[in-house]
Each structure stands twice: as C-alpha cells, then as structure tokens.
Amino acid sequence: MSAQAHPESINVKLHLWRQAGPEDPGSFEKVELKDISTHMSFLEMIDVANEQILEGGGVAVCFDHDCREGICGMCSMVINGQVHGPEPGVTTCQLHMRSFADGDEIYVEPFRASGFPIVRDLVVDRSALDKIVMAGGYISVNTGSPQDANSMLVPKDKADLAMDAAACIGCGACVAACPNAAAMLFTGAKVSQLALLPQGQPERASRVLGMVDTMDSLGFGNCTNEYECMAACPKEIDVSNIARMNREYLRSSIGSAEGV
C-alpha cells in the first residue's frame, strides 16, 4: 500500500442507494464528485457527497456511522458488491479513498438480509443481533461480590482464542456478505468466546441451544460453509468459531440432558 504512489485527488462517480422506507422499492442516486482527496476516509467522502446534495437542494443520504475508527460496528455499507469495501480486515470507516482510482464508478448499497430490514437509504435494523445475545450470550452473574478474579485460572491459549472470538464488533458484515444471509459467524463467535472460558461452563449447553434457536427464528439463512463471512469480517473472525458452535450445539442437544 505504501510503496505505490497515489494521486493526491481523484474524481469518482458515486451511486448511492436511496430508499425512503422499508416498503419503498429504492433506487440509486448518482453523485459525481470532483477532487476527492485520496487521504479521505470513505465516510468522509460520503460526507462530502452529502454536502453537495444539500447544496443542490436535495435530501442528504442517511447512513449509519459513529466511532469512525473501526470499533463501534455502526457503519454498514456494501461497496461495489463487497461488504465494507475492497480492503480486507477493515470497516467502511477505515477504508480510504486511496483504495480507489480516478474515474471509478462506486456503487454503495445497504446490507441486504431479511433479518436486517431497511430503515432508510443505507440504514438497516440490526436489532436481531441483540435478540440473539439476549437468548444466552452472557454469563449469569449479578453485580456484587464474585470471587477474586485470579481465583479462576484461564489458560493463556484459551484466553487468546476467546479474545479472538470476542473481537466481534457486531456490525453484521458476516450476514451481509453471506450468500444465505446467515448469522452463524456472529452467533458462533459469541458461543465460542463463552464456551472456551471456564466462566462459561455452567450455562454452556443452555446458551448454545437458546442462541441458535433464536437465531433460526429471526429470518437468517443457513451456513453453507463458503466463508464469505470471514473474508468480509472487519475483525477477521475465523470460521472455526462456526464449527465450534456446531459442535457445541450437537453436544448440547444430543449429548446433554439440557432441553429435555
């Protein structure tokens, strides 16, 4: 990336998805932008586009964003068919215009999944992910006086694997990129994090059963092991977490007394 020389600014033709509400069919709005600095982030480029739309008397495009440093999981765009754009391991807000060339046509679409209904323009409703967590993505411990933190040993390799899974920012890129709009990487990551840790053992079986059943009920598809999710994931969460969830699920549904 650094070795290449980039032009300081480029012109791009932007096609922004506009949709007034869930029932509206929606269409692309074309915005031509001149002299876009290649140091801009993708969202800053959208900001510029919005300013231009405002100046032309139009209505600014709605898009989700917040921290603009790749951790809140709010930004959610599909750029030229790729969730979070062409660079691996980044969110849309971390994508910069130096990844594009002068004259590029850029199509920006919302995440498309039946589990994520469109709210407006590029904004979708991802509350389904909260519902999956509500179904067991926690350890039942009340605020109070748990034992001293060091009284429970966690092997470093397990802690590291749990952290790899816990790095999920809940953006839903996995769902958006999945050919089947499945939420298995998201769910698998949370199941894995807690199944790997000793703290998670008491509720290990009920957790995975509850979370998977809820996930199934929310209109997500089924994993066909094509790993588009992992490629789109800004935190590069591994699909071995899906395998672990599958294992945990079968172990809990068939191999445990849970859910009799």
Next chain:
Amino acid sequence: MLSWLTRTARSSIGRKAVVALTGLALIGFLVVHLAGNMTFFADSDGATFDAYADTIGNNPLLPLAEIGLVVLFLVHMGLAVRLTLENKKARSKGYMVSKAHGGRTPGSRTMIFTGVIVLLFVILHLAHFRLQKGDDVSMASLVRFELSRPLGAGAYVVGLLALGLHLSHGFQSSLQTLGLNHPKYTPLVKVLGYGLAGLLTVGFLLFPLTIFFGGNS
C-alpha cells in the same frame, strides 16, 4: 418425550448435520461402488465384473440396503432443498452489484444445481442398470452397450463431473458442519476433499471414457 429430538431436527444446525451425515454416508457408498466397479477392468471379457454384479444381485439383503440408500438420498435432498429455499428467503432482495471475495468456489456456488444434475443422473443410472436389466444380459455387456452410445457416454460424463463438483465442496463442508474443524487437520481435510472428489470422478469417468473411445474391444 422426544421434543429434544424434534427441536434438534428442526434447527438449522441439526438439519445441516443430517445433510452432512447423509452426504458422508453417500460418499462412503460411492467409494465402495467404485472399488467394486473396478473389477470391470480385471479381465477383457468382464467375467469378474459379472460375478461381482451377480453376487450383489443375489444377496437377499440387497433390497434392505437399497431402501437404506434411497432413504439417505431422499433425506439428503429433501433437507438440502429446504435449507436452500430458506436461504433464498433470507436474502429476498439481492445486491445490485455482487462480488464474492471469500471462499466461494464453483463447487460451493452450484451445490443445488449439481445436486439436481446428480439426481437426474442417478435416475438414468438406475434405469440403465437396475430397473431394465434382464436376466439374460450380462452386466458387463450392458455397461458396454450403454456407454458406447454417444448420448449415454455424454450423460455419464456430465453427471460425473457434476458429482465431482458437488463433492469438491461437499466433503470438507460436511466436516465443518459436524464441528470438525481443527487448526492441524482442517487444511489437510481441504486437500483430502479435493483429492477424494477428483479420485471418485476420475475413477467413475474411466468407464464412459474407455468404453466410448476404446470401441468394443
């Protein structure tokens, strides 16, 4: 009493696991089938092959095994079709611009299509060698007859290539679905999956190709 079982069988992961298990069982069948078929090349008059076919044909347990295979096949197909329909529904409106950049392969993309082709192929195959075969014809000569016709050989080539493509994704995918993912073994499984798919395809392809191009010698 068995609510846990129905719950599992209705869940995404439970159904996927059944598809994976039936798929693996069918792969097992293919391996045995190919091994047996290889007797075809043991001698030039097909005596060994005919003897092998007769042994199987006269086995009183054959209908049971056949029913088992049919059940495996139907369950595998039925669930796969249902899962695929659900998957389509989960993305009711597709992207205007779409570009895969992950692990999608020609095999993984086409599972449902290659599956349908394999189904048609299996029907054809059964029609040729199971349902129509009279007692007076030897299996080896029947095979030669069917596969020396351009249409017959062509159908087999297409069917087997579809099967190979199906297995190129199916084998490794089954193990992932069953939760068998391991940093040491998963890379090997991937290679093994392609190897197995290639081996089975090439193995079975020997029949239409050698017969069609080898004449009636």
Next chain:
Amino acid sequence: MTNFDSKCPTGPIEDRWTKHKFDLPLVNPANRRKFTVIVVGSGLAGSAAAASLGEMGYNVLNFCIQDSPRRAHSIAAQGGINAAKNYRNDGDSVHRLFYDTVKGGDFRARESNVYRLAEVSNNIIDQAAAQGVPFAREYGGLLDNRSFGGAQVSRTFYARGQTGQQLLLGAYSALMRQVSAGTVRMFPRREMVDLAVIDGQARGIVVRNLITGEYERYAADAVLLCTGGYGNVFYLSTNAKACNVTAAWRAHRRGAYFANPCFTQIHPTCIPVSGDYQSKLTLMSESLRNDGRVWVPKQAGDSRKPSEIPEQERDYYLERRYPSFGNLAPRDVASRAAKVECDAGQGVGPTGQAVFLDFRDAIARDGKPVIEAKYGNLFQMYEMITGTNPYEVPMMIYPAVHYTMGGLWVDYNLESSIPGLFVLGEANFSDHGANRLGASALMQGLADGYFVAPSTVTVQIAGRKREAVTTEHEVFAAIEHEARERNTKILGVRGSRSATDIHRELGKIMWEKVGMGRNATGLAEAAKEISALREVFWNDVHVSGDPNHLNPGLEHAARLADFLELGEFFALDALHRNESCGGHFREEYQTSEGEAQRNDEEFSYAAAWEFQGVGQKPTLHKEDLSFEYVKLATRSYK
C-alpha cells in the same frame, strides 16, 4: 455562594464509603419493582447501572441513541483499566491508586470520591472477569498487567488493545440478560431532548424516536444520566460522531449545575488533521511513546525528508525539556510541548501541525520483529489511515481533544443539584479533577455504574416523598412542545450553511482560543465569536428532509445548537479560572520554564455553574476542595 453540600461522609477516608452505604436508606427487594428508574446512555456507566438496577429488581428503562446499546463510545477505549489489586507485588494499594489519581488530577478532584473509586476498582476486575471478559492472561492462567502513564506500578488490566470494547460487551451482556428477564426495557435510537422536573425533582424525560421522529414521554422515580463527555464541542476530537452534550445540557438548563467545563484532556498522540474534510481524529495508543522518540527539525520549515535530516539538526524536545521522564511525560505536558514547537514554526507535515514520532532508533536497537510484536497492530492502523509505512518513515502525530473531566456537578451520591437526577461516568465532573490519568476512565464509568449509583439512588427512591406522576402531567406536555418547536425552528431556517460547516467553525474557534493554550484575550474573543456564530446558526443553517423520519442532519443540528451554548460557557469558565492546572493551561500563569502554575489560594475549588439563560452569565457556586490525605504539591516531570 460558596461551599454547598457535597454530602461527603466524614471520618477516616478508608471507612467513608462503607459508613455511607450503611447510612443510606434501603428499599425492600419486594418493593423495588414498584419504582421506575430511567437510565440514559448505554456506555460503561449506563449499561452497568441499568443491568445492576435491573438485577436488584427495579423497573429500569434504558435509552440509547445508537441502534444497539453495545455501540456506545466506551467501546473505543484501547489501553486498559486500573485496579489496586497489587497482583505484581510492586507496592500498589488502594491508597496508592487514590494518591496517584488525586495528584494526576492536579488537585482539583474531591478526595472522598477518588478514594471510593480506588476502593471499588478491585471489585470491577472481579465482576468483569466473572462475566467472561477475556482479559490478557499469563501462561499460568493468572491475569496479566501492564504499566501505564502517570503511575510507577503495574496495575493496568487489559484485553489486547480493545479493553473498552471487552468491558462494554461484558456490561452489555449483563444488560441483555436483564432485558431478556424483563427487568430492563431497552429503547434504542432514542435521544433525550429534555428533562421533566416536577416539584423540584427529576421525574422523567422526553425523547425523540430517531426512526419515526415521534416524541415520547417517560416518567420515573429517578433519572440517571450516563451520556458521556462533550469533547465534540471542538468538532474534531477522538470522540465518536454522535457523542454530544444535549442530554447533559438540557439537564443543565433545567437547573443542574455544570462544573469545570474547561477541564478537557488533550491527548498527545493522535493522527494529525490531513484536510478540511476531516471528520474525526484517531488516537494512537500512548504506549507508542515507550519506544518512539518525539522530535522536530531544528530549522523551521525544513522541507527535507525526515531520514535526510542529520542527528544534530533534530530537536528531541521532550528529552531536552524533561530529561527524567523524556518521551513519557504525562499527557497534558506532552501535548503542550508539541503545541509550543508547532507554534514556533518547527511543525512538520503538509499543515505544519504535527511532530515526528520516530522508531528508527528502537528498530536499530531491538530489530524490526521486536517492534512489530509490540506495536504491529498500531503500525498497521497508522498505515491504513495515512498510507505511509511507519517502519520506514517516522509517524506524524499531533494532540487532539480526547476526554472531558468537567461535567454536571454531583455530590458524593452522584446526585446533581436537581434531586432525583444522578449523573454517572464521563458526564459528571467528579473524579479526575483537572487531568485524567490513563486507564482510569473505564474504571470510573464502571465504578459509578456497577457499585455507586445502584446504592445511592435510594436517597431519592426511599429517602424522599413525592407524588405519583404520569406522562400526562403538564410539565411533560410543556417540555415536549418546546422540544418539538426547537426542531421545527431548526428545519424552518433553510439557510445556506450546513450544520457540519458551522460545527467546523465552532471547532476552529474552540481549538485555537480555548484549546491547549488559553489566554484572557483569546477566551473573551472566543466567547463573543461563539455567541455570534450561534446567531448565524439560528438564521442560516440548512437542514434537509423532514422531522418525521430518520434524519441524521436534524439530529446533528439540534446537538450543535447545544454545543453552541456550551462553547461560550466553556470559554467563560476557562476565563474565570486564573490559573493553569491539568488540562487547563492559561498562558498568563506559567513558570519561567513554561510549566503550568496552579493557584491553590484562590482556585482550589470546583466551579459549579448555574444556568441563567442563553448568553447570560451563569451563577458561580464554589465547592471548596480540601486535601487531608494527599498534600498539595507541584507536579514536576523534569
């Protein structure tokens, strides 16, 4: 108007919190469900409080502006969280953490609060570990620690570079458990637009549903504001775009005192501004200064490549000015030093507003693999943003607004000057004085949310009489009407300037005149300019779309309207504080060596301001600060 009641307990400092908890009224567990508590915000303080109150049995309503409570900006904290566990056997203790925090805050925090913070710090780690927060571990399975700025002990717990994320997800999971259990009702994409004060008590809020544009009213027995800081008054800061002062400012307008707004932390190691389009600033972890050397060329305007500038023509100004701390000088000191160099024309980069952070010597000494193992992720992030490779070219950094120590005034119970209104986390002013030490924001948010507020809300719930109130009450109708009118007015201007444009101008005034170096002339000018800009806003802002659907432009403009009131007030507070301390540096009050000069005689107090109307001078209430346990001393890092 001096010294009003902070309700701090007396007696030995180590017994105060225990004693105070015993003196607080209690609510019978079976009765708790009859009481409704509103929690606004879902960051560390908000989600911890909502979850804990839900677990206790209260009927909790939790509001957040994002689509999910997990997205609150606490998620972005990188470094770690302090606790006085003394797992390292290096002499740490509750008292030492208390001492470091009071001193680090440049003696402008309340001792009793800080001690309590240090005391409950250990419970936070236990709580988080029990929730499954994947803290870094040693090979033996015990928790790992690292050291952090401003302390000489290793007391910082961390989860890679995502400690805030992991702690927030821990609190979020506890919250989701309560939502599932039905004790907490979650209201995402709601923005609090006003506070209902009825019979002198905070009894509810009005929110705008950001999806439908509808106004919704909620009544309660107590209201907890956990709405974060106001750093975005500078437009550019390390805060998330949606971080805003509106909830706190609305409460302030309804009578809650706002304390020490001028105490704002400027973090020294951020990626510099690259152009006018810049929408936010990205923090690079402070840990980089362990191995990177900060320098500028000696010759102003030197346009050579950094690698071509020979050693003798480089000024390693932190090492020169602070030989004993060198590149590890505290945040406020390092930030100011960078400003001094850039103001003198030594700054580098296209804008001249940056200094080098150079790893050349560390790479030569330890080898690239060692540096990569320590900072690989950060180097990658830097390269992703700037497009240059920091292994080959020195990083360029510049200070940026990061955290606000000031906030709504609260007493020891975290209750504001409006009875029934509690303020937690960064939104209050209480624990960090004039400067916050690294790894203590997470600590305070969680301490307030898990351990303090759930105990102290009983002063309102059980301790005071009040009438039953419904949302039909006339106060609700009045404030809803007001909020609706305000947005209608904003939309109706249809002027020529976007909210972003005006916000950028506000930020420029704030940064130049109310930023790292302040003086009386500049502050007075700033107050005037902001007041004028407020007029521009109300006469010339342009917001597109309608009020009755998702309209981020309207949300931004409404928040900006409050920032435009806060900005002027901020400048006035900075103007009134005739001393330099912590994050507040008044150029008139410095030593001959250019260091901050505190004035304990006249300014050893928290300035709690009472709102008197827009553009009117607020009334000052002084809470005198006394230091019984940590002796007043000048901080020196020479």
